[in-house]
Amino acid sequence: MARQLDQWNWQWLWLYLPFALAMGNSVVVLLFSTHDLMHSSAIRHPLIKRPLFLAGLTLLWMPPTMWKAVHNREHHRKTNSLQDPDRNYLHSQPFSWGKWIQNLFVPSSDVNPVFLTIGMTQAWGIHAFRNLSSVLLFVDGSAQHPPAAFKVSPKERRNITYELLAIAALHFSIIAYIGFNPIGLILGYLLPIWIGYAGVMFYIYTNHMISSLTPVNDPLANSLSLRVPAFIDKLHFNFSYHTEHHVFPGINSDYYPMVQQLLQELYPDRYNLIDASEAWRTMLQTPRHYLSETVFTDWKGEKIVDCPLPRPMG
Template sequence: MQSEKLNDTVEKEMLIHQSVYAKKLRPFLPSEAFEPDSSKLVILFINMGILLLGWGIADRLTQWPIYLLWLYLPLALIMGNSIVAMSFITHDFMHGSVQKKSRLTYPISFLGFAMLFMPPTQWKTLHNIVHHSQTNSLADPDRNYLYQQPNTWGKRIQDFFVPSLDFNPVWFFIIGMAGSWLFHNFSNLSSILLFNNKSVDYVPAAFTVSEKDRWTIALELLAIFCLHFSILFYLDFDPLKLALGYFLPLAIGHSGIMFYIYTNHLVCRMTSVNDPLINSLSLRVPKIVDLLHFNFSYHTEHHIFPSLNSDYYPLVQELIEIHYPGRMNLLTAGEAWQLLIDTPRHYKDEVTLTDYSGKVSVNCPLDNSDVMPLA
């Protein structure tokens, strides 16, 4: 008994690598949790169909009386959610939890991420390889900027609209979370396509790809632009059709995705050891939201088992609470958002957040000061 208590104490006083959690929790999960769930492909195609239907209806909006145009707004909201759903299914798909690799893997990944202007080859490196292996560390492209990093245009622009203690509500209203996704994506794309060098300083952490992947990313991006141009062409470049049928669903979809991205890691401390229970955050959201978004709120659980069928993330959370009680970061969506706007958005050090000027410093609100890195 004393030995068990000592082990629990030691465990709480050190950062634990993701692989240790996975090894400990894996025996408690059924084998089917690690089998691809191809039924989600059907849902992916249904959401693609919803977008096609929405654009088909949008093409006739100029024939509607002005006083009835508001009836399209619920459809635009559904289309926006379809963009979120497609993105999250494709995210799981590229982790291998939806279907085993086949000849369809590439075209499905391309179509699933097209509404995000995200080349799948870039996603594979940025998200699957770099972000998951070095989450919220110095090398993670998705972390906050460091205060010590140069005050580049990228760092300055992000300061205008990322939710924080001193973000500008006017710029947030103008650019919004939809614009912040495009900026985030543009920053990483330009870093790869123009420089492909880790010395690039206008992104939080630059990463590189092979020359072959670099050319593939460029061609994929060109194909994505052609796809979007074809949508604009289909809608006759008509301002009304584009506003309601194209830009509004994109804005809703990108905003929904950015809400998750903002809350996934930005209020967590940095870690030199990839400890998902410390450097990641899971959300409590209404069950209907988890149903629509395939349990994407269970983000810590995903970082422990990236290729797990997302239906089993709630079970992983139960296991975490049993084997690591009180260790993981778990908040309601409202609590997580409030922390974002109550704290500055740059890292002064691993456990301290500061603002752009460095005048305000606060401890990371989810920091456990007893957690220290492994010696």
């Protein structure tokens, strides 16, 4: 269909939007399903794992070896600590292009609505580029532009490079198949990817970014679960149960509601579960830089706000 869009009358192009929305949701599904598989031991054979994971992450421009390093190893072991590459920037961190872009795009009390809208479609790509450039160009872990730099082994770096080349080849193949016409590329390639990235970033923003920094990795203190409509959970493999995922990252996501029930019974005063709309509203009412473990501030350090979810451990 995308190859033929340049032949459509412009008055009927809006009929393609539902297909773009469905494809955009498929980008979200590809990430979340691959994410779950890479946490589990359901698939063990390397000849099956490597091409499957590469296919699942290609539209996200994320080499599987990189994902295992930045997400499984760094983020999950160091969630919302000073060493977590996915956390908010510290106000005390030096100026960098990464910090400037995140301040420009991330939902906060100071964000411009236009830049927020653009950022929802571009922030995933920036996240991928930020971390890829960090490990490929700064082999000693000295990069200043991510929230927290980390190192990968020489073997991992080689695998990341090869996988990134394969991902680029697949993207260029898609573009060549659609043809180099603006309407087909915008509606059939870019728009579905942007919709998918926006859906992914909504979850990523709310998972941890209104929580406190935690020196000890306690999912009850540094993670947030969302209430979303049941059909959304069906579509997205219960990704809204994010605290549950950090407690038991390797289990089948079908069991997260059972884990949630146990957490509510055992830790009713510490478990963080709020409506998705409330989480988003809270992000837009608070600044995004850490002044301390439990205090947010803005770019200039003038606005001082307690973290909405600073519940202490213990």
